Amino acid sequence: MVGLVVSAAGGCAALAGLEGGYYVLGENGGGDACDDGTRNNEETDVDCGGSTCPQCDIAKACAAADDCASGFCADGVCCNAACDAACDACTAALKASGDEDGTCGPSKAESECGEATCSEGVQTSRGTCDGTSVACGPGEEKACEEFACDPEANACFTECTESPQCARCHECSANDGACTLAAPGTPGLGCDEDQVCDAEGECRPANGQACTESGECASGLCVDGVCCNAACDSACMACNIEGSEGTCSNVPLGSEDGSDCSEVNVCDGEGACKLAPGEDCSTNEQCASGRCIPSLFTCNQIQTP
Numbered sequence: 001m002v003g004l005v006v007s008a009a010g011g012c013a014a015l016a017g018l019e020g021g022y023y024v025l026g027e028n029g030g031g032d033a034c035d036d037g038t039r040n041n042e043e044t045d046v047d048c049g050g051s052t053c054p055q056c057d058i059a060k061a062c063a064a065a066d067d068c069a070s071g072f073c074a075d076g077v078c079c080n081a082a083c084d085a086a087c088d089a090c091t092a093a094l095k096a097s098g099d100e101d102g103t104c105g106p107s108k109a110e111s112e113c114g115e116a117t118c119s120e121g122v123q124t125s126r127g128t129c130d131g132t133s134v135a136c137g138p139g140e141e142k143a144c145e146e147f148a149c150d151p152e153a154n155a156c157f158t159e160c161t162e163s164p165q166c167a168r169c170h171e172c173s174a175n176d177g178a179c180t181l182a183a184p185g186t187p188g189l190g191c192d193e194d195q196v197c198d199a200e201g202e203c204r205p206a207n208g209q210a211c212t213e214s215g216e217c218a219s220g221l222c223v224d225g226v227c228c229n230a231a232c233d234s235a236c237m238a239c240n241i242e243g244s245e246g247t248c249s250n251v252p253l254g255s256e257d258g259s260d261c262s263e264v265n266v267c268d269g270e271g272a273c274k275l276a277p278g279e280d281c282s283t284n285e286q287c288a289s290g291r292c293i294p295s296l297f298t299c300n301q302i303q304t305p
Contacts, residue, residue, distance in 0.1 A: 059102030077101045086113040086136035087129035096131040106132055114139065118149035121167055123156045146170050146179040163189060169197035185218060208246025223248070235260035236267035254288060254302045277301045 034043070034053035042050030045060035049067035056078045062068050068078035075083070079090035083104035089095045095105045107113070109131030116139065117124045125139040144156035146167050157165045159177035166172050166179035168190035173180055182189055184199045191203035196218045198204045204218035207227045211217050217227030224232070228239035232248035236257045241249045253269030254276075256262050261273035266288045268274045274288040275281055279299050281292035287299035 059100065074104065079104055085134035086127070087111065088134045096129075106134055113137075116154045118144070118151070118154045118156060121145075121147075121149065121156075123149065123154075146181075167201070168203060169201040206246070234271065235273050236271050275299045 034047045037046060039046045041052070043053050044050055044062045044067045045056050048054050048056035048060055049062055055069040056062055056067055058068075058070055058078050058080055060068070060078050061076060062073035062078045063076075065071050065073045067073055070078055070080055072079040072082050074081075074090040075094055077090055079102055081090075081104040083090045087107045088104050089107045089111075090104050091101045092098050094107055094111070096108045097105050099105060107129040109129060111129040112126045113129050113136035114127040116126050121144045123142045123144060125142075127136040127139045130137055142156070144167060147157040147160065147170075148165055148167055149155070150157045150165075160166050160172035160179050161174060161177065163170070163172045163179075166189075169182050169186070170179040171182050171186075171189065172178075181201050182197045184197060185206075186197045187195075187206070189197060191197060194206055194209055195203040196206040198218040198220070205211060205216055205227050207217070207219055207229050209217070209227050210225060211222035211227050212225075214220055214222040216222060219227055219229055221228045221231060223230075224238050224240040226240050226245050228246060228248055230239075230248040232239045236251045237248055238251050238257070239246060239248050241251070250269055250271045251257050251261075251267040253267065255267050256265075257267055257273065261267055264276055264279050265273040266276045268288040268290075275286050277287075277289055277299050278301075279287075280297060281287050281299045282297060284290055284292050286292060289300045289302045291300040292298070293300050
């Protein structure tokens with residue numbers, strides 16, 4: 001097939017034996033095909049790589065695996081292996097050994113590897129290579145303290161404009177961008193629905209939630225099987241009254257209160273033990289019902305509403 005040669009001056013000439021179309025002559029008459037000794041057009045290295053030239057040999061420059069005869073492109077050169085571990089490299093400049101380009105080996109010591117992360121209030125910097133292993137060594141950890149993690153920067157916030165930028169149980173002071181510990185009993189701020197913040201900035205069961213010991217509760221008080229707002233250790237006071245769970249309240253009128261108020265006594269509904277109906281009395285104040293029958297000197301029955 002006869003091809004068409006186009007000169008730099010714009011003239012034309014027939015060229016016998018050229019398979020394909022045409023190529024452009026340079027100022028000195030040289031061509032820019034894949035054997036001209038020059039890196040040009042889409043070539044990734046001299047006379048190789050790209051979409052039209054042959055694949056490159058080991059150590060030649062590349063942009064993708066398809067540019068290389070080995071099928072591997074790493075660190076910008078054709079490599080003898082995938083060389084895709086966290087701490088390996090395929091160029092002399094990046095390798096611990098300093099060997100020639102094109103052979104995969106461990107990265108230089110102290111080379112950074114991996115990605116910086118921030119999770120659960122702990123910021124972890126990028127890791128480092130040790131010069132002998134291809135595994136990435138752990139990065140340095142730093143607690144965010146009163147701040148939360150910034151998911152976009154993978155680092156701790158250093159100032160805040162809203163409380164979600166603060167650590168759990170901390171609130172943002174918009175005036176100075178500081179995060180401060182929330183008052184005990186504050187709901188939300190990273191706690192579950194049935195929890196509130198305690199004095200140490202931890203989420204613990206709120207008042208009214210079931211408990212077995214005081215250390216479980218945000219209030220530090222477990223009374224009558226629930227977290228309570230007070231010690232609630234007086235007779236005829238309880239923290240598990242239906243409808244008022246978690247708040248120390250008066251035991252209902254006429255009810256007993258275990259060993260604190262039993263036998264001849266019942267609760268008067270106002271937090272005191274008084275004589276039960278039918279018991280001997282001398283004054284109204286002695287009776288839970290509020291009335292001592294004069295003729296019988298016994299406490300009257302408790303009137304139901």
